[in-house]
Amino acid sequence: MRYSTEKPGIGLVELTYLLIGALLLLLLGAIAKGQTPTHAMKTVSAPSQMEQPLYREYRGVRLGMTAAETRAKLGEPAMKSNEQDFYVLSQNETTQIAYDAFQKVVTISTDYTGGIGAPDYKSVVGSGLLTRPDGSLFRMVQYPSEGMWVSYNKSAAMVPVVTITIQLIR
Numbered sequence: 001m002r003y004s005t006e007k008p009g010i011g012l013v014e015l016t017y018l019l020i021g022a023l024l025l026l027l028l029g030a031i032a033k034g035q036t037p038t039h040a041m042k043t044v045s046a047p048s049q050m051e052q053p054l055y056r057e058y059r060g061v062r063l064g065m066t067a068a069e070t071r072a073k074l075g076e077p078a079m080k081s082n083e084q085d086f087y088v089l090s091q092n093e094t095t096q097i098a099y100d101a102f103q104k105v106v107t108i109s110t111d112y113t114g115g116i117g118a119p120d121y122k123s124v125v126g127s128g129l130l131t132r133p134d135g136s137l138f139r140m141v142q143y144p145s146e147g148m149w150v151s152y153n154k155s156a157a158m159v160p161v162v163t164i165t166i167q168l169i170r
Contacts, residue, residue, distance in 0.1 A: 020086075020088060053143050054150070055125070058095060058166065063108070064105060065105045066103055067103040071085070074097075084096060084097065090117070093110065093112055093113075106167065108167075109165040110163070111161050113159060115160055115161075118162040119164070121137070121154075124150060126141065136153070136154060136156040137152070138151070138152070138154075148169060150164070151164070153165075
């Protein structure tokens, strides 16, 4: 039996994918915990005086843009496919862009770990956040005339995750 004196190492690419995978699992767990349905959770429609969405784009990316336009704005994604791109913009900020069959943006969902870098909820969905029994915060505003909705969700985890989502109404 031979023994190697070389230490097995993990490459930079493998380490990057491992870290991204671990981050995704943590974020999905925090989001899933913060999104359990309760009877107190309601979708709040936009009042009539609020015709225009307060928050309609993320770093210049809007619903309906092509994948090529999105990648021109945000750069090369950490993971990409015809259906979705995943960007790691900083240690605390990741975003997922989902595309339809025509490669047009249908969903923009951004996570801010610890809430670091997240815009104030009032600039996203206005006032009136709903506080769930677990302490998480949520509000969703629909804009039927624009064919979209915007939501703000802050988990109640020890390290809260703020998730802001812009999506076409289907």
